[in-house]
Amino acid sequence: xxxxxxxxxxxxxxxxxxxxxxxxxxxxxxxxxxxxxxxxxxxxxxxxxxxxxxxxxxxxxxxxxxxxxxxxxxxxxxxxxxxxxxxxxxxxxxxxxxxxxxxxxxxxxxxxxxxxxxxxxxxxxxxxxxxxxxxxxxxxxxxxxxxxxxxxxxxxxxxxxxxxxxxxxxxxxxxxxxxxxxxxxxxxxxxxxxxxxxxxxxxxxxxxxxxxxxxxxxxxxxxxxxxxxxxxxxxxxxxxxxxxxxxxxxxxxxxxxxxxxxxxxxxxxxxxxxxxxxxxxxxxxxxxxxxxxxxxxxxxxxxxxxxxxxxxxxxxxxxxxxxxxxxxxxxxxxxxxxxxxxxxxxxxxxxxxxxxxxxxxxxxxxxxxxxxxxxxxxxxxxxxxxxxxxxxxxxxxxxxxxxxxxxxxxxxxxxxxxxxxxxxxxxxxxxxxxxxxxxxxxxxxxxxxxxxxxxx
Numbered sequence: 001x002x003x004x005x006x007x008x009x010x011x012x013x014x015x016x017x018x019x020x021x022x023x024x025x026x027x028x029x030x031x032x033x034x035x036x037x038x039x040x041x042x043x044x045x046x047x048x049x050x051x052x053x054x055x056x057x058x059x060x061x062x063x064x065x066x067x068x069x070x071x072x073x074x075x076x077x078x079x080x081x082x083x084x085x086x087x088x089x090x091x092x093x094x095x096x097x098x099x100x101x102x103x104x105x106x107x108x109x110x111x112x113x114x115x116x117x118x119x120x121x122x123x124x125x126x127x128x129x130x131x132x133x134x135x136x137x138x139x140x141x142x143x144x145x146x147x148x149x150x151x152x153x154x155x156x157x158x159x160x161x162x163x164x165x166x167x168x169x170x171x172x173x174x175x176x177x178x179x180x181x182x183x184x185x186x187x188x189x190x191x192x193x194x195x196x197x198x199x200x201x202x203x204x205x206x207x208x209x210x211x212x213x214x215x216x217x218x219x220x221x222x223x224x225x226x227x228x229x230x231x232x233x234x235x236x237x238x239x240x241x242x243x244x245x246x247x248x249x250x251x252x253x254x255x256x257x258x259x260x261x262x263x264x265x266x267x268x269x270x271x272x273x274x275x276x277x278x279x280x281x282x283x284x285x286x287x288x289x290x291x292x293x294x295x296x297x298x299x300x301x302x303x304x305x306x307x308x309x310x311x312x313x314x315x316x317x318x319x320x321x322x323x324x325x326x327x328x329x330x331x332x333x334x335x336x337x338x339x340x341x342x343x344x345x346x347x348x349x350x351x352x353x354x355x356x357x358x359x360x361x362x363x364x365x366x367x368x369x370x371x372x373x374x375x376x377x378x379x380x381x382x383x384x385x386x387x388x389x390x391x392x393x394x395x396x397x398x399x400x401x402x403x404x405x406x407x408x409x410x411x412x413x414x415x416x417x418x419x420x421x422x423x424x425x426x427x428x429x430x431x432x433x434x435x436x437x438x439x440x441x442x443x444x445x446x447x448x449x450x451x452x453x454x455x456x
Contacts, residue, residue, distance in 0.1 A: 006030040007037045007051035053081040069096040076117040089151035102148040139176045142317035146309040158184035165301045166279040168308030171357030174279040182235040190234025198243030216265020235275045242282035249294045256300045311352040325363035334367035339375040412447040
């Protein structure tokens with residue numbers, strides 16, 4: 001019989017997981033603290049350990065994961081979090097977690113993941129892909145199910161050399177995903193170079209990418225290195241790759257196949273070692289069928305494909321995204337400190353065709369126009385205020401928001417989460433949050449958080 005250990009400081013969660021695992025015919029024990037969990041693993045050799053990341057004590061689920069994988073290398077560990085981020089997903093995978101699940105979780109997903117973990121253990125499957133320690137905050141915000149899945153995909157493919165095609169609508173954060181892949185790769189110490197292929201004419205784009213030799217065209221007065229050479233030993237992002245011409249696609253294919261470039265007007269090939277990431281808001285499969293994109297290049301680029309979900313598919317992240325955008329606006333001088341429930345109703349009912357970028361711009365606009373410290377519907381742009389769905393949905397939507405924490409509370413939780421994830425280091429926490437230490441102290445004072453002496 002399989003031996004399962006459930007660790008969560010919430011008694012009801014322990015009971016729930018114990019019940020659904022017992023229905024699978026497994027023997028289940030539960031612990032509500034790190035100390036009790038350690039005592040349990042001293043007594044029993046568990047096949048699977050399912051642990052919450054935030055245990056309400058000084059020992060986190062990730063710290064326990066390290067202990068268990070060190071002392072019980074054959075046991076699989078699944079981590080559960082109610083506040084998932086890319087950084088915790090990366091660290092979980094790096095430390096050997098089998099998987100990472102966000103709360104509130106789906107029962108079928110939990111059972112399916114547990115079955116896969118046990119099956120993989122029986123088959124002697126290799127441990128999870130090891131990743132280097134993350135270095136900075138990703139800039140990706142959200143802990144909806146779709147974002148957690150994206151975080152896990154980034155964590156799993158970041159360390160590989162494979163090309164990655166990042167798809168998604170405009171404004172979803174495709175470049176942020178590319179930067180996260182680079183930061184968590186073995187090339188993190190190298191350059192990250194991003195180029196928008198749709199913003200430069202074809203002639204200039206070829207020169208930008210591959211460089212040129214003196215005299216190759218009017219204005220080429222000196223030899224010039226291209227962006228592929230600048231990105232050598234690092235990563236290059238070809239943003240809006242679907243905008244490139246068929247002629248240029250041939251030359252990009254050569255780089256991917258041969259690992260070398262030739263400057264415009266030059267006769268000598270130059271070797272480059274670059275990981276290529278590409279991003280597009282187009283349907284490249286359709287572009288291939290209609291003859292506007294080379295099929296061989298498409299398959300070279302899409303060894304791995306990551307889809308960034310549009311905001312309308314993860315509206316549960318909207319309050320957190322709004323809080324993040326408002327903090328950025330305040331850093332730029334806006335005085336608004338929170339958003340009214342009525343304004344959130346309008347924000348939640350809007351379709352957001354421009355996605356996260358449009359939301360950020362909207363909050364920046366409203367924070368500047370707010371006449372007080374609270375953003376109200378009157379401070380929102382006309383396109384959102386004139387959305388009749390907002391008025392029609394108000395009674396239903398207000399009920400969705402009434403149990404949500406305030407934006408201040410979300411920010412307070414995020415600060416605590418960051419401090420826990422960096423072991424209490426004030427210097428590291430400030431780096432992750434993208435603020436200086438003085439601002440960190442002010443935030444902590446505002447939220448009543450005691451920054452105890454810790455590693456710097």
